[in-house]
Amino acid sequence: MESLGFLDVRILDVIDIVLVAVLLYYIYKLVRGSAAINIFIGIVIVYLAWKLTQLLQMEMLSSILGQFIGAGMFALIVVFQQEIRKFLLMVGSTNFGNKRNLLRQLKFMRDDEQEVSTNISAIVKACESMGKTNTGALIVIRRNTQLDFIKSSGDHMNIELNQPIIESVFYKNSTLHDGAMVIEENKITATRVILPVSNDRSIPLRFGLRHRAAVGITEKTDALALVVSEETGQTSYIKNGSFEIFDSYKELGEKINKDLK
């Protein structure tokens, strides 16, 4: 069985592979939809070619590709400066200190019995009511990722969540109506927040900046976003960078409740 020695896999090797997969997934999530995705795919191809030439002992080609990868690291930092910044912010602002959040992060350990402290009914009813009057709104609900880095672009608040407050913030003549509202637990913690806009080219053209900002924040963090369109009065629910389908406001409430557990 000596010839099969290379099949010896240690637990640490498995952990190593899983961690690399998670890292690649987060990098992909970060650059998805932007021009950087093509550069990312290019790098992965060159890296795989380099490893293959090493394996096949093609000395010359492997040393050329090796040099390229080595020098390319500096070029990468310059090209991906924005993405690296966002990635570090994302990692740094994940609140691992909170035990409940940590459990939530490990989805398979999710406790379905857990009560959600956010007044979801107030949010959904406000969206329904704002939709009827074609009042535009953009609401971000925090889950695990800390949102301090976006909150700093707006006004800090500390208001108990309820339907009239949400509606009055987005009321067209209100000074607070522009930008996004951030909700954490059962509090409105920021208004007039500027969100990162998604570059995803697959978003239909009928959606403007409000919707793109909602997609943007849910791509970069695990937050949930709700948009009420000023044009159509329709409410959209966005999670992990994509639009979630729902048939009624009741179903929307149930979905948010499930996603906050």
Ligand SMILES: Nc1ncnc2c1ncn2[C@@H]1O[C@H](COP(=O)(O)OP(=O)(O)OP(=O)(O)O)[C@@H](O)[C@H]1O
């Ligand atoms: N990056 C951003 N962060 C937060 N809010 C934003 C951002 N970009 C736009 N908005 C909000 O969206 C409003 C205008 O959005 P726009 O009309 O382009 O959106 P839309 O997706 O077409 O939505 P609607 O259907 O309501 O018109 C702005 O007045 C502002 O309040």
